[in-house]
Amino acid sequence: EKGGYDYFMLKEIAEQPKAVADTLLGRIGTDGRLTLDEVRIEDRVLRAVDKIVIVACGTAFHAGMIAKYAIEHWTRLPCEVELASEFRYRDPILDQQTLVIAISQSGETMDTLMALRHAREQGAKVLAICNTNGSTIPRESDAVLYTHAGPEVAVASTKAFLTQLVACYLVALYLGQVRGTKWGDEINTVIRQLADAPRQVEEVLGTMEPVRELARSLSSASAVLFLGRHVGYPVALEGALKLKELAYMHAEGFAAGELKHGPIALIEQDLPVVVVVPSPRGRSVLHDKIVSNIQEIRARGARTIVIAEEGDETVAPYADHLIRIPVTPTLLQPLVSTVPLQVFACELATARGHEVDQPRNLAKSVTVE
Numbered sequence: 001e002k003g004g005y006d007y008f009m010l011k012e013i014a015e016q017p018k019a020v021a022d023t024l025l026g027r028i029g030t031d032g033r034l035t036l037d038e039v040r041i042e043d044r045v046l047r048a049v050d051k052i053v054i055v056a057c058g059t060a061f062h063a064g065m066i067a068k069y070a071i072e073h074w075t076r077l078p079c080e081v082e083l084a085s086e087f088r089y090r091d092p093i094l095d096q097q098t099l100v101i102a103i104s105q106s107g108e109t110m111d112t113l114m115a116l117r118h119a120r121e122q123g124a125k126v127l128a129i130c131n132t133n134g135s136t137i138p139r140e141s142d143a144v145l146y147t148h149a150g151p152e153v154a155v156a157s158t159k160a161f162l163t164q165l166v167a168c169y170l171v172a173l174y175l176g177q178v179r180g181t182k183w184g185d186e187i188n189t190v191i192r193q194l195a196d197a198p199r200q201v202e203e204v205l206g207t208m209e210p211v212r213e214l215a216r217s218l219s220s221a222s223a224v225l226f227l228g229r230h231v232g233y234p235v236a237l238e239g240a241l242k243l244k245e246l247a248y249m250h251a252e253g254f255a256a257g258e259l260k261h262g263p264i265a266l267i268e269q270d271l272p273v274v275v276v277v278p279s280p281r282g283r284s285v286l287h288d289k290i291v292s293n294i295q296e297i298r299a300r301g302a303r304t305i306v307i308a309e310e311g312d313e314t315v316a317p318y319a320d321h322l323i324r325i326p327v328t329p330t331l332l333q334p335l336v337s338t339v340p341l342q343v344f345a346c347e348l349a350t351a352r353g354h355e356v357d358q359p360r361n362l363a364k365s366v367t368v369e
């Protein structure tokens with residue numbers, strides 16, 4: 001069952017290159033264009049969309065936060081992302097030109113289901129991104145794009161998250177392709193880069209031993225903070241969520257720019273702080289700002305655990321621990337930067353003596369509101 005692994009979670013982390021490859025399979029044509037015929041929403045309807053709203057819970061919500069950056073960049077359509085449990089209670093503004101994307105691994109999450117029912121009642125079109133064939137959420141949606149992660153048994157979501165990201169990128173790029181934006185050339189390049197993601201995830205998985213060692217050395221820490229900017233911010237939230245649910249530790253994710261508005265008061269001697277560093281190429285402003293953030297927290301005694309691209313030497317002097325990830329386009333970085341955080345949480349929880357597949361108080365699918 002566990003294929004030689006001690007836990008399903010370890011097996012599922014290891015399956016990520018295949019899960020990502022399977023989710024891309026058949027969706028990139030030989031001409032390098034995306035074919036998402038299965039989505040069954042006519043291109044005419046997609047061209048008329050004037051707003052996108054993403055609803056999801058937990059880890060799937062973090063995938064949605066990342067999707068917002070990709071969708072707004074490649075389509076220039078406004079995109080909101082909201083926790084499914086909050087969505088319908090604020091009487092959201094929706095109409096026939098709104099495309100609602102509901103992201104759910106199980107397809108049975110009640111909060112997400114109620115959000116999509118509310119959206120359809122208002123006339124919005126709903127596209128589900130789901131991992132479970134024939135489950136309730138895709139059945140009640142106008143269209144579905146399945147992720148092909150295979151069954152996810154461990155309560156903490158890992159491979160489903162990576163495939164949710166892939167599906168979100170595909171939707172963003174497809175919308176860009178159908179609607180035609182000024183980013184046409186970039187879209188073609190990114191589609192090629194996305195096809196290389198399984199290999200890159202494999203590469204990261206091959207370098208995780210130092211991360212496991214570091215996690216074991218932190219087993220008696222009382223808290224861990226996670227910082228990121230841009231798409232690294234939801235990655236930081238996801239790293240913190242994994243640590244909360246598996247290691248039962250106080251863990252918080254922050255947008256690095258918010259530090260000075262409060263959270264920096266939490267920094268004390270030897271507090272482990274994980275920082276997800278954006279690529280120094282492309283949006284270099286982001287990179288420079290985060291390097292200053294690392295300096296600020298280190299000057300106040302934090303133990304800095306820095307996740308940075310291969311070849312990014314500027315961060316090295318301020319990193320107590322440096323975790324390398326492959327060079328990727330800025331928007332795709334979460335596909336590789338999330339992996340060390342999953343391994344970190346899993347190993348830290350195990351070192352604290354917890355059963356990672358069945359964390360206390362949690363269920364794999366939450367079918368109550």
Ligand code: F6R
Binds near residue numbers: 058059104105156
């Ligand atoms: C975290 C986790 C949960 C789920 C959330 C949504 O590791 O597994 O936060 O992501 O309950 O579940 P789905 O995707 O099935 O709707």
